[in-house]
Amino acid sequence: MKGTPVSSNDRNLKVHTLGPTGTNCEAAAHHYLQQRNYKQGGVVLYDTLESAVDGVMADPHDSVLLGCVVYPKLNEIVFRNLKSMSLHECFMMPTHHMVLAGRDRIPVRKVLSHPAPVGLIEDRGYDIRLVTSNAAAAVECAAGGADACITTDVAAEANDLKLIEDFGPVHMGFSIHVPHGTTL
Template sequence: MERRDVVVHTLGPAGTNCEAAARQWLRDNAAGNGTVVLHPTLEDAVPVVLEEPARNVLLGCVVYPRLHELVFQNLSSMALRECFMMPTHNMVLAAPSRGPIETVLSHPAPVDLVSGRGYRIQLSTSNAAAAADCAKAVTDACITTRPAADANNLLVIEDFGPVDMGFSIHVPHQSEVYPR
């Protein structure tokens, strides 16, 4: 199988660090060819990856909550095959408008960027989902990526910069991308 036939399944919606990592992995491993499919959670992606085990891979982030469960609960059907590093998008605290911030929506992984500030934290499935919901005024602000903030017309209150991050590639045992 040529690497251009690979489908990388990862965390969405558009604007996540996982999406950026999936596109980078395709550039590095499939000459930029292949497809990225975004899912609400990595847990939702696993059964889809297993539907076409020869060509699908799952891309995770090493700080994804419960990544260990994805690995150990799926040992009979898939395996961790690769890890790589890349910087995330700039991580930002963003809001629909300037004003007092009491509630912040965040994926569990970057929530510590604003710990100790007295905000009431609500959790989201991804940084990009946090931005989309924040734009609907679900909360006063969110922790998200710069592209997700921009896509949702949010004001950047604070820019924490990029974070060096690890990303993992998980493949079904019947994979032609990484044959056993």
């Protein structure tokens, strides 16, 4: 109920999700812990959500998986793991600003992007290369892997990339998957 204070939860819950730091999944994981008042919780980041599943199952009593509803293979994660975990809940929140950012090269020819937001630029004639996350796109772009990338404003700033275009935040759904036998 709105206005009802949330009681403190001293459980050490780990939210396993997509990294590296600067992803929308990382922001959603911190939001999830804060909204549920987990004082001892933490966020564990992985290169892919598929790898995060293994992390959850290694410590199933104190772990959950957080996914993004637009993650390209979320359906496979759900159905391949039905015997060990289930979808527990979903919530909505705005993402970081999604941006096209790059190094000093102009014109932009090669762009890195996670498969989910590639639709923001796929009709522009860029040579698009897919990577594992929005934040990974920023890291690789900054290292010289492309002229630009689709990433979050947080990851762009952390990697000293220049803003080319700001698409704004996206109202996004995030899913929480819980190992069987775990109660939240």
